[in-house]
Amino acid sequence: MNSITQQTTDKQEQKKLVKFFNLQFRKMMEQCHKKCITTKNKGKLGIAEKACTDRCVIKYIQTTAYVNELLNSFSQEVDQTLQTQQSQQK
């Protein structure tokens, strides 16, 4: 039972991750295009646009990691507050 269930769960987790990355990728593309691709007429990326795009991707990924850190620390604060309340009630 365990190995088949585990395989199904792994596949589901994989699907979730892929969906997550797809959505994030689209959003990142929108943002970086909006902020970095400024010229319209030429058929190639300019030097500044290339550098901006590279850094934009890095910063977007860093922002995602930072937001996840914040959410974790906020939820830890809530848990701690709840624990303190519960122990006070006892």
Place this chain on the structure above:
Amino acid sequence: MGASNSKHEKDIAYIKEKNQVESIIRLVDVCFDQCVNSFSRRDLNKREKLCTTQCVKKFLEFTQRIEERIEEQSISERQKMETRRNEEIKKHFANQN
């Protein structure tokens, strides 16, 4: 009966998790849009991190407020429905007499 219930529970759990994940993606997007505007360096600087922190806090407060209002509305809707149903029951018995 038991099997379809637990599938139902799983579906609901999946929808809730999906909603949560999509909210986080939206949150990152909003805060990136507001806070990160210069790309002269690769790493987030202090100002951008501070802006992001404030943006996240505000977004969470915003989400919570919306959930509170929705909860209030659904309670008041339920109360209205009960009142209406009670009225109809009274009328029904009044007509019978």
